Each structure stands twice: as C-alpha cells, then as structure tokens.
Amino acid sequence: NNNTETNGGVLRIAYFPNIGHAIPVVGIEMGMFASDLANSTVIEPKMFDSGPQVIESLFAKSIDLGYVGPGPAINGFLKSENHNVVILSGAASGGASFIVHPNSVINSVDDFEGKRIAAPQIGNSQDISLRNYLSENQLKPYEKGGSVIILNIPNPDIYTLFAKGDLDAAWVPEPWATILVQDLNGKRLFFEEELWPEGKFASVLLIGRQEYITENPEIVTKFLESHQQTANWINENPKETRIIFNEFMQKTMGQSLSDSVIDEALANLEITTDSNESSIITFAKRADSLDYLGREGYSLDGIFFDIASNESFEENNKQ
Amino acid sequence: MNKITLAKKIAFYIILVILWQTISMSDIWPNNIFPSPYEVGEDLAYMASDGSLFFGIGTTILRLIVGLAIAIAGGIVLGVLMARIETINQTIGSLVLGLQSIPSIAWVPLAILWFGLTDTGIIFVTAIGAMFAVTINTYTGIKNIDPHYVEAARNMGAKGTQLITSVLLPAAFPYMISGFKQGWAFAWRGVIGAELLFSFLGLGFLLNVGRQLNDVSQVIAIMLVIMLIGMAVDGFIFKKIENKVMSRWGLR
Amino acid sequence: MNKITLAKKIAFYIILVILWQTISMSDIWPNNIFPSPYEVGEDLAYMASDGSLFFGIGTTILRLIVGLAIAIAGGIVLGVLMARIETINQTIGSLVLGLQSIPSIAWVPLAILWFGLTDTGIIFVTAIGAMFAVTINTYTGIKNIDPHYVEAARNMGAKGTQLITSVLLPAAFPYMISGFKQGWAFAWRGVIGAELLFSFLGLGFLLNVGRQLNDVSQVIAIMLVIMLIGMAVDGFIFKKIENKVMSRWGLR
Amino acid sequence: MTKLETKGIVKFFKHDSHNLMALGGVDLEVEDGDFVCLVGPSGCGKSTFLRIIAGLEKPDEGEVIFDGKPVTTTGPERIMVFQEGALFPWLKVQDNVEFGLKMAGIPKEKRSQISKRYLDMMQLTKFADSFTFQLSTGMKQRVAIARALVMDPDVLLMDEPFAALDAQTRDLLLVEMQLIWEKTKKTILFVTHNVAEAAVLGTKVAVFSNRPSKIKKQIPVNFKRPRLAEDENLTGLQQEILAELRPEVKKSQ
C-alpha cells in the first residue's frame, strides 16, 4: 500500500530520528497527531536519514509531508515539477555548532588554513553555512584551489573520524554537536545562531507536496494545528520530551542517548513553528553562490505556501 | 569431510576468535572501533531474541528471491534473443555490455526517484544488477554450443521454439549456471547495497543502523550474518546444482 | 566490424536517443524524474568544461588500479597457497568463500572506522571486494590443470617456485583471466560504491552530489560515464587479453 | 533404381586471404539399397559432401536429387550419424534415441515402443536409463546409430563413425553394421579413412581425388557377407583402393 498515489484516508509523514525533529517524534509517539486527525485520517510515519531522500520520495509521491532542513527544502522546491514541493511551517530554529577537536589548535577563523573540517552531505544546511562562512572570511576549499579541506560525510562518520583524530573540526547539528563535546571532549567554538541576525535561523521545516495540500485542505489544516500544539507542549515539557525521545530511540534504533546529551541538545535549539523566511532566502542566496541551485538562476516565488490566501483553503475556512 | 579436516577447521576458527579477542583486549584500538567477539555475539543474541534479526533476514531474502527470479527470467530471454538474432546482438547486445558495467548501487538514486522508497525500488536495483550477467552467460553459452548438437537436432527435425527449449537451453546450461552464480553474487551485493542506501528494512538497513549509531559491534554482527548466508547459498544451492550438472555431463 | 553492422549500431543508438527525447518531452514523467538527453548532455558538457569530470574519472581510475593491483597480487598468492597446501585450503579456504560473499559495500563502515576518510579506505574496499574472486579462480585454475602438465614438468626436473612460476601459473592463466575479469567487475562496483558512501572525490562522489542536490540529469550523466568506462575496459583490455590467450591456446 | 544423385556439386570456403575450392564438381549416383563407402585424403571434402547431402550446408553449384526431386534443406529421409556421435549429454540414452520422434510430435508410448526395438537391435536395452558419459566409446557410437535408425530414413549418412574406436570394438561394429544394413535395407553413404573398413562394408567404394575434389574412381565390391576385417580375400581390393588413394594423399601434403 506504500504506492505512489495519494490516498485521502492516509497521511504519510517523513522525519528523522533526530532531536531537531522533536515535533514529529513527540507528535507521533504521544499520539497527538493521531488523535487530532482521528476521524478523518490515518497517520503513516516514515523514517529517513537524509534530506535528499525525503525530497526524492516526495518527487516519487511516496510521502505527503516531511520534516527537512532548509537546504533540501529549497532544492526540492526548485527541482520539482511546477514547484510542487513547498514549505508549510517551521519546526526548529538554531541547533548547529562548530566543534573543534581537543588536539587541534583552532581559536578563530584565522586558524582554518590547512585544516580538515567536516560537515554533513553536500547541499545540507550546515554544508552551506560552512562554505559560506569560509568565503566570507576569504578562504577557499581545497577543491577550489584553497587550503581548507572540507569533508562532506554523514554525521555518524563524522563522529567516528573525530574519535580517531582524523578531523580538526566539524560543523554539525544537534545532537551530534553535543555528543562531540560530551563524549569526545570537543570544544564548541561557536553556535551557528551567533552568526545570524537575532540569533535565529530556520533549521527544520515542514514541507509538503502542493498537490496533496490543495487536494486535502482539511487534513492539512488540522495537521498544522496539531503541529503547532505539539510544539507548544514540547516547550512546556522539556523533561517529558527527553523521556519520550529516548524511549523512541530505544524502540526504533535499539539504543538511546544519555540524558545529559539530550538535555543540552534540546537547550541548544529552539522548537518553533516560525519558518523564519528571511533566513531561508539567505540560505538560497548562499546555496546559489555555491552553484547548488543549477545554472539557470532561481526564484523562490511561491516557496512559502500561504494557507490564508489559497482558494481551496478559503473555501475550507468558510465552511 | 573426514575427522581430521573437521578438527583442523574447528581449531582454525577457535584460534581466529581467540586472536580476535586478544587483539580487542589489548589496547591497540579503542573498543568502540574494534569490538571483541564477545560483544559481537551479544549483539547477535540480542537482535535474535527481539526478532529483528530474523525479520531483517526474511525481508532481504524475499527481495533477493524476487529480484533474482526477474533477473534470471529476463536474462535468459534477452540472452537467447541476442544469440539467435544477429541484429539484436549488434544493437541491444552492445548496450547490455555497457549496462552490465554499471554498479548496481549507481541505480539507487534513480530507483528512489522512479519507484520511491518501496520494495519495488530495491527489487529493481537487485534485478538490474544481476540480469545482465545472466544475459551475457546465456548468450555465451548458446554461442559456444558444439555446432554438432544443433546440426544433429536440426537434422532430426527440431525447429524454432522446440530447438530452443530442447537443445539450446539444455546444451548451454553449464554456462548458464555460472551466469546464475554470478547473477546471485551481483544480486546479493545489490540488495544489501540498496537496503543500505534506501535504509528501508532488511539486513542492509540493520547495517546502516549500526553505522548511524556508531555501533561497530552491530556492524560486524550483521556482516557475519551476511557472510554466513552467502556461504550457505554458495555451498548448498549452487554447489549442489553444479555437482549435479557436472556429473550428468560426465565432468566429475 | 563491417559497415552494415556499424550502420545498424549507429541507427540503434540514434533511435534510442530520439525515443528518450520523445518520452521526456511527453508528459508521462515530470522532467525532474526523467530528464531529456539534451539536459544530460548539457550537464556532461558543463562538468567536462570545468574539469570536474576528468578529475573525477582520474581519481576513480587511480583508486581502481591500485585496489585491483592489490587484489590481483593478493588473490594470486592466496590462491596458490590454497591450491598447494591442503591445510590452508581447509582453514583459510573456507573463510575465503564466506568473505567473498560479503558485498564490498558492507565493508564501507568498517573501512571508515579503520582507515578514516582516506584513499586507503576506498582502496581497501575496492581491493577486498575483488581479491577473493581472484583467489577462488586462481585456486580453481590450478586445481584444474591437466595433471599431465604437472607430471611432465616434475619429470623434467621442475620443483618449488620454478614449478609455480613456469607451469602452474601459466597453465592456470585462462581461468585466472576470468578471475581478473570478475575481480575487475567487483572492484569497479566497489570503488563506485565506496566513493558514493565516503563521498570523497571520484565518480561515486559526483553521483552522490547529483543525488544530494536532487539533480537527476547529473546522476544520469555520471551513470553514462561509468557505463562507457566499463564498456571500454571490458571491450578493450579484457577482450584483447582474452583473444590473445585464447589464440595462443589454440582455442580460437 | 537411383535413390540419390548429386550433380556437379561445387563448394567454396572463405579462408583469410583466399577462396578455397573444396569440392570441384562431385557427381555420384547411388542405387536404392547401396552401401557406398567414400574414401579420400584428409581435408578433401568428404564431410562437406555428406553435409551437403543432409542439407546442413548449401552447395555453391550443382544439386542433390533425391527420389527424382532436388532437395535443399534437411529432411527426415536423410539422417546423418556424426563422427563424434553428437549425443546430447543432458538426455538419457533412451531419450537420445527418441529425440527425433519427440520433435515430430509422436506420443510418449508410441515413442518408447519404437525406441525399444532399436535399443534391442543395438544391444543397449540395459543402458536405456544411463547417461551418455556412462557409456564406452563403442556404445556411444551404437546409440548414435540407433538414434538415426529410429527416424527410419531412406538414406543414412555416416561420417567416420568408427574412427575413435579401438580395434576390438571396431571389429565388432563392422559385423553389426553389415547385419543392420542387411536387416533394414537402408541406402548408406559411409565416410572412412580406413581402407580395410571400406572394403569390408561397401557394395561400392568411391575414391575422392585431392582438392578441388571429384570422384576419381568407383570400385564395386562383390564378396559374400559377412566379411571380416582379417579376410585375406579383401587384401587385393585394399591394395587396389590404396593404389588409387596414394597419389592423392601425396598431392595433398
């Protein structure tokens, strides 16, 4: 039944087993999503471990909504037919840090020359931030003739290489940043939000297929309400959130994180439904300057799906 | 296998495990990079007891069987067509050689785009990695048939489909088996690779989970399982078929 | 290849491209899932013009060559030892069959652990995926040598290393070639897979970039390159060696 | 009555640089019930000639006339016994013998009835369920002959069927072959490079010249049967055949 066509009675949601995705994790584990949508829709959760895969699945219509970072969200919008992939809401802000290896001497950007610095996959938010940060400081990556070696690798591999001492630093999201600090004595040089206006930038977004959204305004409206309420609940109950998250990890991955890691990681990010549009526009500019958005130029017109002004939702609101 | 051989084998594996344990207990590598056999065993036992291991094995094997069946059926048809119709050989044949050299893992991104994160996608990757090996071996097998067989059959009135099913396929069978064997090897690699990248149930998924959690002992545990299944398929299924064919052909 | 065959081939590929273009222009699949050949060509041209394509190809081929060389050297030594010393065959031999059935992609997590994000890690994955195929074929080749060759050689005074280098290896060569061929196929799959997961330069990396940026036409462009290189290696290097050996052995 | 006739059969083969004229116009007339032995230097085209008659190869010139009509394809009335036997290793002996019947769509029961008769005739009944590799070379040859006889062809084309046998087995089959011929009254064309064999078996021995080959001489053989290989009466005939053959073999070297 996990086929490619939309089924009115089922809502397929993609998310990662990751602390930044606290809203879907809690919403699904606590049954909030399910109870808020109870009489109309079955929630079908789908777990992923990278943004591009979520986008691929949206393209293939095997999911309806998904939680991803701004990098994949922008990519998805631009690469989809008729801009079918759009941003519905925010899910988290902040929560990435620059961690330096204990044996490495990096005290500021002046020490970056010749260092090996890791970030997750190409085109991911931390990757964009890192590369932009370098160019703002007149540094170039190795493959562009510079001296800073950027290694784009999945977070778990960053951990491994960090442990082995193969890396000088890493630009990673939570909870990996905290894990590197607590487990491996990494030094947090700075929080990424320090580089943003008001110390805020969108780090997790709720996106969806426009097609699905306009065909199912009722479901989407209800889901967005549930999404908002879950966010509120999390902010009011950080301790319970930690317990739920850990039980979830134990159940799905067979392992859990230490309480102190989760607490610190949660404290380092903000669970919010604000999609911080200006930070997304900045991300897109930066991605474009890195050649990530294709050669024909880009436009973000319509990336933020506006429920208030959409016809199908207007009708829905009237009813 | 006589007793001495068996004893040697057992001794060898015991020594291997002891060596492994010794190295892991010494402090050459930290434990999270080089786990001990005990930890690996523990992980295996845990996965077995909560059922996730067997569910993973079952899922992978099911996908493998479906994918391999498609690959074998498609490969035989394509191979026969190439061997019998020169134009097909000259056109599609040249493409097959190229497609054969695309690692099946390279199909994963396309498979996700085309089929989504579904069983179909994984089966597609599995089948496409194996199909061309079967095709090429079927083709070679038919081309290498002793022409006397074909002439004798034609002389005795065999034609068309009859010729293919009664003479060409059985005569090419020893070659085709090595095609199946190669196909299985590629399919096995393909299914694990696809599961690892799709991260969607199965042994490859368990491998990926171990990796995501930096749990080297789970990684090694799953590798052992993969290895044992591979050995079992090679040693039981293929060895048996090969022996049977070889002895029927009088080669053994 | 005569003119008609060539014409057929060219016509076939032209038709294929036209068909592809037609399908992509029709609205069966959206363009982001099924790009047109024109877009793919554009991507290739772009990657060629900024040099990243050739740098990628060079990197991958270099790793392949080193990995394959290690696999062949190691495989031959191990194969000879297994064929000559029964105890090694009974112990390590049984392990080799198992290791052979571990998809090389499954080694990636361990390779990252042990070697870090280095060329060494990728070469390790490449070599280990290919080595056991060479081993098994060398072993089989030596075991299948016409015993008369060995007896004649012993009778004329060949012993020890001389026997191995002057008789066993040349006599087993036709088998070993198919081992090399299989080894190359596995190594090629291994190096691309490793690069894709390591995401550290090379063609596999470019494939991964295309994937991360949801750029299907780059994915297909790289697949075409992978396919062409594979065809070239199969068609030039191996076909040549095979023809040479076959004709020297009087089989063609 | 003329059963089979070849008229001016010419056959070229392409070799790397040149065209080789293997057959240079072969004329042969075979009466119904004849047992014609064909001898000639190695490489002169004897096998090619048989293959053309069987319809497995097309002549470049000339034609094969069977029962007064020209034939160009294979047909169940002209069945070939190959030098190597060409038995199918994936079939049991009985299934090998029944192969042609199966292709003709004859039902299983009928098939096994027919094959039983010929397995019997060839003293192979005990081995009906064996695979071919389990047979000695002589037995394999007998299966190949049974497989051909089962088709009940008018003409049997045999290409050095005894070449690979040791002396004892060959002597045995030489006798059997004559019995079969007498029993079945088939027309037989039999290629051999063994002059004694030709003298023992044939009602007629046709000697091929060297390439481009023609039929140089036809020698009738009229001794009473069964003839044996050791038969001293045949020595003179053998000498006569050899005298024709020797200069051709010389030319071919």
Next chain:
Amino acid sequence: MTKLETKGIVKFFKHDSHNLMALGGVDLEVEDGDFVCLVGPSGCGKSTFLRIIAGLEKPDEGEVIFDGKPVTTTGPERIMVFQEGALFPWLKVQDNVEFGLKMAGIPKEKRSQISKRYLDMMQLTKFADSFTFQLSTGMKQRVAIARALVMDPDVLLMDEPFAALDAQTRDLLLVEMQLIWEKTKKTILFVTHNVAEAAVLGTKVAVFSNRPSKIKKQIPVNFKRPRLAEDENLTGLQQEILAELRPEVKKSQ
C-alpha cells in the same frame, strides 16, 4: 648389462567400494640399449607401470632398480613421453623443447644450441617459433619426443605415443623412431596396444596378463632394420603376440 630392473611391483588403487589390484607383481629386466615394447589389455596397468618407473607414482610393493640402485623419485635419467604429448600450450615449440634444460639452470645460449640439434633431428626447425596448436598431431608427437631426448636420459619411457595419429603419419614416425634409437642408443620402454607397432619397433615384446597384471611372456624380435609396418616377415610374429594377448583381452571384458 642390466640397465633397469623391476622386482615384484604391486600397485593397488582405491575405487569407491573396494581396492583394485592393478599390478600383481611385475618383474622385468631391461638391458642397456634394449627397445622393449609393452602390450596388454586395456586397463591392465601399462601406464601405471611406466609411471612407477618414472617415479611419478609409488608402488605398494616391490622396487625399481636403476643402474643397480633403487630409485623412488623422478630423475633426469628416466624421462617419459606422455600419450597426449602434454606439451605446454603457453610455450613456443623451441621453449617446450628447452623446458627441462631451463629447469636445470642451463644458460640460454647453451640451451638453444642443444635444442637446435634435436629440432633438426625431428625436422621441426621451421616450426621452432610456432605455438603447439599450430602443429598437426604428428608434429606435436615429434616435439614431445624431442623434449624428452634433449634431457639426454638413459631410459626413455613412451606411453602410446602414436595412438592418436592417422595411419600415414604413424608409418613415418615408426621409421623415424627406429632411426633415433639407432642413432642415440637409448634404452626405450614403449607401451602400445598396436601389435604391428610392437613388432616393428621392439628388440623384445613383453605381454602383460590381465589384472592383477604380471608379465606373461617376453618375445624377442630379431629381424633386420629398418622394418616397415607392411613387412610380411612380421606377420608370423604378430600372430604369436596376438595369440598371447587374445585370452587376456577376453578375460578383461
């Protein structure tokens, strides 16, 4: 002078269910310069006997005595010519012939000097650079003999070297073999199943009994050389050998 002697050679082979006694105590004395032809029913153990003398197989009982000393391993003084030739397909003709010399560490120049002589003797000089598949069966056999002679062995062990040849080539080699033997004065043990061959070549013909085999009879041959296969003088001798052989072959069937 006795060059080679075997005393009570016994050899068993394991078959699935039982032990097969192939050789049942073979005693043979060979004088220096003898040309001994060994004949016997198929499967009686002739090849095994040669292989034991060559040191390629160990007897279960008995011993091989060479120049008065027992030998148990291979040695350059006892060289075997295999039935199939066993030429190395990866080497050119000349390299095949020089193989034993190379193994002995003789330098290249010296090697090619020696091999040239034997290639000449075997009329193979023109083919020194050919690969073995480019040779006819007869030529291959000559290369195998040259490869053995190059080692300058005291004893040459030949296992049906002419079995695969056609009649013409065989006749030629029968003459050459006698010339080689006269030129080189080697001691030769020659296995054949062809009685005529044995009569033409040997100074002595040893007939094996059926399994468990012994030497049943030794027949000296004293006709003048070169003898030819057609030689009518030899007919009587052939009959004598056959008379010894026939009952053994019967038993073996």
